[in-house]
Amino acid sequence: MDMRPLKQFLALADTLHFGRASELCHVSPSTLSRTIRQLEESLDAPLFVRDNRHVALTRQGRQFHEYAREALAQWERLQHDLSSASGELAGEISIYCSVTASYSFLYDLLSDFRLRHPRIELKLHTGDPAEAMNRVLAGEEDMAITPRPRSAPGALAFKSLTRSPLVFIAPVEQANWVPATPESPSVEQWQGVPMILSEAGLSRDYANTWFRALGVSPTIYAQVAGHEAIVSMVGLGFGIGVVPKIVLDNSPLAERVRVLPVKPELPYYDVGLCVLNRQLKSPLIQALWETVTER
DSSP states (O other), rough: OOOHHHHHHHHHHHHHHHHHHHHTTSOOHHHHHHHHHHHHHHSSSSOOOSSOOOOOOOHHHHHHHHHHHHHHHHHHHHHHHGGGTTTTOEEEEEEEEHHHHHHHHHHHHHHHHHHHHTTTEEEEEOOOOHHHHHHHHHTOOEEEEEEEEEEEOOOOOEEEEEEEEEEEEESSOOTTTTTTTSSSSOOHHHOOOEEESSSSSHHHHHHHHHHHHHHHEEEEEEESSSHHHHHHHOOOOOOOOEHHHHHHHTTGGGGGGEEEEOSSOOOOEEEEEEEEEEGSSSSHHHHHHSSSSOO
């Protein structure tokens, strides 16, 4: 059976962008458009509303989205059952993580797994870690490397991979708005300091709590998706940022910024692998989950 049309439909449904979806599926945008058109003709129903700038699922498209996901999951389970005599698992696992996590964790996480299960195809998607957990909850990804939230959803299982402190970073070159004594913070020092913070996520929550305790409403210079961009903007001298130290340690721009010895310190980032509890019934997901050693 050719499951590529379902995979291409799901890629477009998840990204709502023909260019990105075609890249993920390694096909041309025209091929992807033809596949979607053939699915719509077979179903005699529109799956997407699209124009030159926007793509959105129709009501029928949302129904077909549920079917496509379940059909692919059942296909993977069937592949496993029928190939069990060979002792090899076969199928696909999608993993979402930040760029930093992709080169900080994935080699150690996946190198042994690839040797044990060469017929399992791994799909890696990178982006803002603040989106990771919601993508798993929505069924857009099988697994994600993400910071553990203050209160984890009951539907998720979580394995810790490492802990990293959150730090304030400033440009190497001195600026008059950088607090002179960050170890003794005051309203006067931090009022008006240009801050570069994540749009959302745990680091933003902790930064907001820190400023609230100080009694300061932070001056937001920029809100960005992804901690790597914060390091870049701070290195260019646009303001002070808050990032996990693991991001700084792996950044090619680390020499352009410095860590401020701010007190009180921000809480640690507990970074780990998360998956839906019900997904652990999948032999493929279970195989990777059991490979990971919790730290």
